[in-house]
Amino acid sequence: MTPVIEKLQAGLIVSCQALPGEPLHGAEVMAKMALAAQEGGAVAIRANGAADVRAIKKAVALPVIGLVKRQYEDSEVYITPTLREMEELEEAGADMIAIDATHRPRPGGGSLEELICFAKSRSLLCMADISTLEEARYAASLGVHCISTTLSGYTSYSPAMEGPHLELIQEIVGHVKVPVIAEGRIQEPSQVEEAFRRGAYAVVVGSAITRPQLITQRFAEAARRAVISNHGHE
Numbered sequence: 001m002t003p004v005i006e007k008l009q010a011g012l013i014v015s016c017q018a019l020p021g022e023p024l025h026g027a028e029v030m031a032k033m034a035l036a037a038q039e040g041g042a043v044a045i046r047a048n049g050a051a052d053v054r055a056i057k058k059a060v061a062l063p064v065i066g067l068v069k070r071q072y073e074d075s076e077v078y079i080t081p082t083l084r085e086m087e088e089l090e091e092a093g094a095d096m097i098a099i100d101a102t103h104r105p106r107p108g109g110g111s112l113e114e115l116i117c118f119a120k121s122r123s124l125l126c127m128a129d130i131s132t133l134e135e136a137r138y139a140a141s142l143g144v145h146c147i148s149t150t151l152s153g154y155t156s157y158s159p160a161m162e163g164p165h166l167e168l169i170q171e172i173v174g175h176v177k178v179p180v181i182a183e184g185r186i187q188e189p190s191q192v193e194e195a196f197r198r199g200a201y202a203v204v205v206g207s208a209i210t211r212p213q214l215i216t217q218r219f220a221e222a223a224r225r226a227v228i229s230n231h232g233h234e
């Protein structure tokens, strides 16, 4: 097992992402967010875009899992969809590259196989972002270094769920030999524990830690619910 993968074991990976239009967008802010995550005990950072990866690499000593979200007109795939994004991440010094490993058509008729081939030729580590067990098994057969449940609930053929897809983690763990990372809609520490009980190798938490507008929304909704229920009892 590679040293980077070893560092992830049994740990919390914090996804520090703010897209253009989000209040915290910008590499400097994301680097501070990553520093806070490091102080809090994260074992690695997941980050979007070469600029953020570079800034975060400078700010923290943790491994950085990079991805580039880019939407092309001819495909639904937007997480590191082509070789171009892989090259950007390699140049930025990402320690591992997260790529969409779903069965959906890729931009320009490209393939998952060619991306993984490229990664192997450059000794780059790959995290396969999948949405189903079949996709996880296929990605593992191609030789990715780990699998993450990132896209479960975000493809038209995977179940839309409010919370994390914990059953999927357990299923994948039973079918592949590479580490399986739990990612997507983890909101509570108890869900982190449950993911590990189900065999996760590591857990990624993003929005619940690093998107303050969404964190605020949950509390604001609780406030509204409280007011409504208090009125109901008057």
Ligand SMILES: CC(=O)N[C@H](C=O)[C@@H](O)[C@H](O)[C@H](O)COP(=O)(O)O
Pocket: 015, 017, 067, 150, 151, 154, 183, 184, 185, 186, 204, 205, 206, 207, 208
């Ligand atoms: C589906 C998709 O595009 N997921 C992205 C992948 O990098 C991010 O927007 C998520 O924040 C990340 O996966 C962590 O998940 P959550 O924020 O739910 O903890």
